[in-house]
Amino acid sequence: MGDYTQGCCGCDHSETALLQRIGELAAEYRGKEGSLIQVLHMAQGLYGYLPLEVQEVIADSLDLPLAEVSGVVTFYSFFATQPRGKHTIRVCLGTACYVRGGKKIVERLKKILDVEIGETTKDRKFTFEVARCIGSCGLAPAMSIDDQVYKQVNPDKLEQILQRYYEEEE
Ligand code: FES
Numbered sequence: 001m002g003d004y005t006q007g008c009c010g011c012d013h014s015e016t017a018l019l020q021r022i023g024e025l026a027a028e029y030r031g032k033e034g035s036l037i038q039v040l041h042m043a044q045g046l047y048g049y050l051p052l053e054v055q056e057v058i059a060d061s062l063d064l065p066l067a068e069v070s071g072v073v074t075f076y077s078f079f080a081t082q083p084r085g086k087h088t089i090r091v092c093l094g095t096a097c098y099v100r101g102g103k104k105i106v107e108r109l110k111k112i113l114d115v116e117i118g119e120t121t122k123d124r125k126f127t128f129e130v131a132r133c134i135g136s137c138g139l140a141p142a143m144s145i146d147d148q149v150y151k152q153v154n155p156d157k158l159e160q161i162l163q164r165y166y167e168e169e170e
Pocket residue numbers: 092093094095096097098132133134135136137138140142
């Protein structure tokens with residue numbers, strides 16, 4: 001097995017190379033109606049998120065004011081201006097989960113992960129969010145990590161659950 005972090009495919013994954021690629025891609029869309037959202041999606045796919053330096057490259061390449069690009073990025077929740085974790089944890093705070101201890105799960109995870117809601121852990125392993133309902137109200141409190149739903153979550157078992165995600169990547 002090759003080392004996938006070291007440019008195993010021969011591509012240049014450096015930040016400068018990525019910004020250049022995004023600029024080139026964006027330039028192809030210059031002057032085309034409704035292209036900004038498409039370009040932002042592509043850029044987020046390539047870069048992982050849309051920090052100011054990416055927005056600047058896009059604004060330049062599309063010949064748009066930076067304020068317009070930033071306005072669109074902040075308006076749509078699917079665009080992220082902060083790096084995201086490899087996994088997304090969503091704790092349900094819908095009514096059923098809230099009354100059955102969802103808040104305790106949130107508080108415990110904030111401590112374990114050392115993040116606030118909406119933030120990503122320093123090791124970029126987890127992004128921590130809350131949700132309104134994840135469809136498991138009968139087995140509240142519930143949370144999900146990516147597509148996996150955890151039901152009747154016991155706050156004392158959270159570290160055990162997270163451990164699996166650290167182990168699987170070792
Ligand atoms: S309220 Fe939490 S799963 Fe529905």
